Each structure stands twice: as structure tokens, then as C-alpha cells.
Amino acid sequence: MNAPIANGTVRVIDGEERVFYDGYWIKAYDPPADTLRAKKQLIEALTRRLFNHVEHGINIPGRRLDEARRAYEAESDPERKRVKGAMLAGALFNRAADIFNKLMELQELGVEIDDDNALMRECGVCLQEALDFGRGVLHRSGEEGIDELWGEPFRAFSIPVDAFYESRYIKIAQTLRDIDRIGDIIVKTFAGHRLFEGIEELATRFTEAAKIKCETLRTDPAIFDVWADFAVASERLGAFAPRLAGATSAEDLQLATDGLRLIIQGRDLIGYITRARVPMPKSTREYFEACAHYLRRLHERYRPSPSAS
Numbered sequence: 001m002n003a004p005i006a007n008g009t010v011r012v013i014d015g016e017e018r019v020f021y022d023g024y025w026i027k028a029y030d031p032p033a034d035t036l037r038a039k040k041q042l043i044e045a046l047t048r049r050l051f052n053h054v055e056h057g058i059n060i061p062g063r064r065l066d067e068a069r070r071a072y073e074a075e076s077d078p079e080r081k082r083v084k085g086a087m088l089a090g091a092l093f094n095r096a097a098d099i100f101n102k103l104m105e106l107q108e109l110g111v112e113i114d115d116d117n118a119l120m121r122e123c124g125v126c127l128q129e130a131l132d133f134g135r136g137v138l139h140r141s142g143e144e145g146i147d148e149l150w151g152e153p154f155r156a157f158s159i160p161v162d163a164f165y166e167s168r169y170i171k172i173a174q175t176l177r178d179i180d181r182i183g184d185i186i187v188k189t190f191a192g193h194r195l196f197e198g199i200e201e202l203a204t205r206f207t208e209a210a211k212i213k214c215e216t217l218r219t220d221p222a223i224f225d226v227w228a229d230f231a232v233a234s235e236r237l238g239a240f241a242p243r244l245a246g247a248t249s250a251e252d253l254q255l256a257t258d259g260l261r262l263i264i265q266g267r268d269l270i271g272y273i274t275r276a277r278v279p280m281p282k283s284t285r286e287y288f289e290a291c292a293h294y295l296r297r298l299h300e301r302y303r304p305s306p307s308a309s
Helices: 036-053 062-074 080-108 118-134 149-156 161-190 199-213 223-238 250-276 283-300
Strands: 010-013 016-021 024-027
Touching: 016 161, 024 118, 024 149, 024 161, 036 080, 036 149, 036 161, 036 250, 080 118, 080 149, 080 250, 118 149, 149 161, 161 199, 161 283, 199 223, 199 250, 223 250
Parallel strands: none
Antiparallel strands: 010 016, 016 024
């Protein structure tokens, strides 16, 4: 029997260096040098990344933290309080990022910053509070939050750059797994039914393009082809039309409409997690449940009639 492949194993496959994590050979990149400048650039990128994937309007500057807190504490309406809590999370996150940047500027000047430094403690408190409030922050889809993005800058500051990049491969592997799972459920739900003839090829092509996009950095020269393939595959899947020949009843038409809506929902979910490079477990679980319910409807509608005796 072949020995299992250990996580972190590196091999050249089809001319590209790849690293193995949790069943996937992921395109590998050399981490930047572990310098203060590299960490600063990484933290700035992680900050932009967070606000790029969460709901609009919460990117409040850290200098307005006290204002954001007063607005949150004064609010009594539950729905408005959630939104103001999200804005407070953004202000806390930005305050922590501001502190990171100043600490790194001091380190560049040769000032030693130990873990017990007062600013480090304040930074940790801000990030922990941001994480707590961040649980109420929604993804831009409005479906759920992506909690783990809130703690990434602190981890990037606290551990070597190469260790941070290694942890990202683990998240990418988890994301690739969920892309496969969602693609598989789309095929399982719709392929083989006359209303959705041709959907399997479109869904499979989009799933494969999404996985390649997920593992490819935006700085990679290949991104021009990778993004174009992903965008086109997404458009083609979104343009799919059910085969309505012979589907004349209101129930058939409703099933076709609901099925198409579910296909678009699955495509969008794959797109969300591909771009964020982290799983969205709540949305994925709810999508699986919706697909299972729809598949039961299909089977009930098109169950073969009993053979005549």
C-alpha cells in the first residue's frame, strides 16, 4: 500500500511547484522575506481583503472608534444595533491596524517591541473586541459572516510570514473541498433530468475554473487567463436555460424556475468562497438542504408510474 502523503509535501507537477494539504495539490508560491516591510504590506492587504468581503458601510476609520462606540451603545432598535455593532467592529479593526503600522514603524527605527508592550496589549484588545462584534457582520451576500478574516492581521503580525502563508494553504484546501462539494451537489441535483440537460458540463467547468482561481494569487502572471476562464465559466452557467419542451403544466414551469434559481444560488456561493478563499459553512449547509428539498420535489413530480399488471 502507498503511504499517505503528508501535509506540506512539495512536488513539481506538470512543470509547476505544488504543495499538498488535505487531499489537494495547491499551487505554491515563495513567501516574501520575513521583514517588517513585508509584514506591513501583508497586514494592509488583509485589511483591504476583509472590507472587500463584508457588508458595505462598516469601514470606519480607527480615529472614530469612540464615536462608533457611543452610537452603538445608544442604539435600542435590535436591527439598527446590529448594523452599528458592525460599524464598531470596523472601527476596532482599523484601530488595531493603525497600531500595527505604528509599531512596525518604531521597529524599523530599531525600537524593540515586546509582547507585553502597552500598545500591543491595546491592539490585542481591539482585535478581540472586533472579532466579537464581527460575528454580527454579514458577508456582502447578506447570508453569513466570515469570522476568521477578523483575526488574520494579528496572526500575520505575531508569527513569521512563512508560517502565515502555510496556514493559508490549509484554508485554501478547505475552500477547494467545499467548491468540489457544492459543484457535486449541483450535478447530483440537476444532471440527468430532461429539464436540465447540459447542466453537468457547465457546472463541472465552472467548478474547475473556480478551484484554479482560488489557488492563484492576483500577482501571478497567469491571473489574466485564470480570471477570464473563471468569469466566462460563471457567465455560461448563469446563462443556462431549462429545456421546457413538453413542460406545459404550471408545476413543471415552477420546478424549472425554482431549479434555475437554485443553480444561480450555487454558482454565486462558489464565487463568494472562491474570492474570499475561506469556506462559508452556514451558507453551504443551507444550500445543501435546499438542493435536497428540491430533489425530493423532482422525484415526486416525475416518479415513474407503477407498471400495469
